[in-house]
Amino acid sequence: MTREIAVLFVCLGNICRSPLAEGVFRHLLDQEGLADRFRVDSAGTDSWHVGESPDARSVRTAAAHGISLGGHARQTLPEDFRRFDYIVAMDRSNLADLQRFRDGVGGEASLYLLREFDPQGEPGAEVPDPYYGGPKGFEDAFAMVERSCRGLLDHILEEEGMAS
Numbered sequence: 165m166t167r168e169i170a171v172l173f174v175c176l177g178n179i180c181r182s183p184l185a186e187g188v189f190r191h192l193l194d195q196e197g198l199a200d201r202f203r204v205d206s207a208g209t210d211s212w213h214v215g216e217s218p219d220a221r222s223v224r225t226a227a228a229h230g231i232s233l234g235g236h237a238r239q240t241l242p243e244d245f246r247r248f249d250y251i252v253a254m255d256r257s258n259l260a261d262l263q264r265f266r267d268g269v270g271g272e273a274s275l276y277l278l279r280e281f282d283p284q285g286e287p288g289a290e291v292p293d294p295y296y297g298g299p300k301g302f303e304d305a306f307a308m309v310e311r312s313c314r315g316l317l318d319h320i321l322e323e324e325g326m327a328s
């Protein structure tokens with residue numbers, strides 16, 4: 165059996181941005197016929213919202229683009245750095261937290277900032293936290309995530325020797 169490629173999306177609360185990225189990436193894998201080659205999940209660096217469903221505003225935004233979100237929030241775990249090949253942070257603060265965490269517990273996962281793969285992203289570009297803002301923040305986050313996920317998938321396929 166071919167090895168599964170494991171990708172984890174990470175934000176702060178695991179209710180707004182990372183569930184959106186997980187849903188968009190799954191949708192892309194479905195479209196490309198690659199879903200059975202991947203394991204995809206999301207998590208938050210903080211524990212505040214553990215067990216909650218994705219934020220209703222993220223669910224509505226994704227639904228407007230034909231994508232359904234699922235799952236329940238969980239916090240990042242030490243074993244994530246062994247169980248996932250690619251861990252993808254939404255902002256620089258998430259990335260710094262992940263780097264510190266991995267330094268403490270070890271693990272082989274590669275860490276990235278999602279918008280490294282956004283064709284419209286400047287170096288260091290982030291998916292800003294939309295939690296305290298209005299609906300436009302969620303639409304903007306969706307657009308950034310959608311642009312970046314295509315680039316992320318292309319990067320992974322290249323890394324894994326699966327590029328056509």
Ligand code: 4NP
Binds near residue numbers: 178179293
């Ligand atoms: P997320 O958004 O990190 O994209 O899930 C947030 C959700 C909750 C909070 C902050 C950001 N909060 O402060 O509770």
